[in-house]
Amino acid sequence: MRALFIGGTGTISAAITRQMLTQGWELYLLNRGNRNDSLPEGAHILQADIRDEEAVARLVENLQFDVVADFIAFEPVQLERDYRLFRGRTKQFIFISSASAYQKPLSDYRIDEGTPLANPYWLYSRNKIACEDFLMKLYREEGFPVTIVRPSHTYDERSIPLGVHGKGTWQVAKRMLEHKPVIIHGDGTSLWTMTHNSDFARGFIGLMGNLHAIGEAVQITSDESLTWNQIYEAIAAALGVPLKAVHVSSEFLDACSTEDFRGGLIGDKANSVVFNNAKLKRLVPGFAATVRFDQGIRQTIDHVLAHPELQKEDPEFDAWCDLVIQALDNAVKAVRG
Structure with a gap:
């Protein structure tokens, strides 16, 4: 063939x-x-x-x-x-x-x-x-x-899959390794695959x-469904650090960002999705997705950590995360008086 x-x-x-x-x-x-x-x-x-x-x-x-x-x-x-x-x-x-x-x-x-x-x-x-x-x-x-x-x-092994990130995904992992808070869109309970x-x-x-x-x-797709909280917890666990999550609405993130969060979040990742792969399994008898996310993400993290060329920093996104988190803190203080 x-x-x-x-x-x-x-x-x-x-x-x-x-x-x-x-x-x-x-x-x-x-x-x-x-x-x-x-x-x-x-x-x-x-x-x-x-x-x-x-x-x-x-x-x-x-x-x-x-x-x-x-x-x-x-x-x-x-x-x-x-x-x-x-x-x-x-x-x-x-x-x-x-x-x-x-x-x-x-x-x-x-x-x-x-x-x-x-x-x-x-x-x-x-x-x-x-x-x-x-x-x-x-x-x-x-x-x-x-x-x-x-x-x-x-x-794959070259990039960490995330919901909210900048030009690449390494900066979020770097924030985790530095014990800094990372942003999860919504309340983190929507389902993803x-x-x-x-x-x-x-x-x-x-x-x-x-x-x-x-x-x-x-x-x-895989048949495994995870919440975004579980996804970020698995990434943090693979990095060997505790997760410090800050939940921010997708609409707020879109309004605050120059990135295309409207498409990538509101038009995609902010929605709960569970895929029915019955058609694929009918066309390809015996097909099954066998790599559980907590296992696959460990392979990805190990590979990225072993290859410095994949660790591309994004200081603009890092500063933006700090600004968004600070804005939420200020809003809470203003409401509480």
Whole structure:
């Protein structure tokens, strides 16, 4: 079986790449080559910028694929390009959408593939919805063999998954290590799902070349539900420090920040979500997410602590956290008189 990944080195795709190379796939990676040195040997590298359509067309001119997957498409115009490049050249085209595209606010916290797609809070999610609409129209009208995959919050060993953070996530861990308070949105009791990228990869590979997945949208997540308080407690425990949490409403955080907290929080992480993965398990018999979050986050913390290059500080976010926490303290004092 021959596959082409556009990207192939990100949080999600790197894990899929690693697993596929142990399973006998003939794998091609189309990317700019910036992170390929971190991948195991065995993949065929097609080095190019996907935005250079003419150059890519020359690279794939004599190639046919069982699967083409685009991990870095975010807008319909990018999929229009993919369609021109790979129409008639692949038996399956997989688009990586996002579970953030699901209805916000939710009418039911239990989510499956039938949950409506509508997110007025986040342009990223609306663009993903538009991408899905474009591809499904091609499937209905021309038989273009599309499969849509919807990940939720997927993490790897290189970055600590969090709710409220700045340009990266290390600064929150640094605050914990310095015994400083960290911000949790809301009261920390809303439910969330964290999926380890190795679990995601198994589900994804099970959909590749799967004739039952053509024309379908499938979410891939863990079945484990955690509150944000539990998530931050697990991170603190992995760091070996007590958690000093300050709970702040998502609306207040959005109003106080220049970051896109409106989309990322109000349009996503502030909502309780519990995913029903029955469809995935029907399409991929035997699939199960096996990495419990408290176990996976220990692997992530150990890796980040062992690699100083991943510990990128964000002093602006650090100062912003202090300002928000001080503002809450001042408000309490003002109300109490």
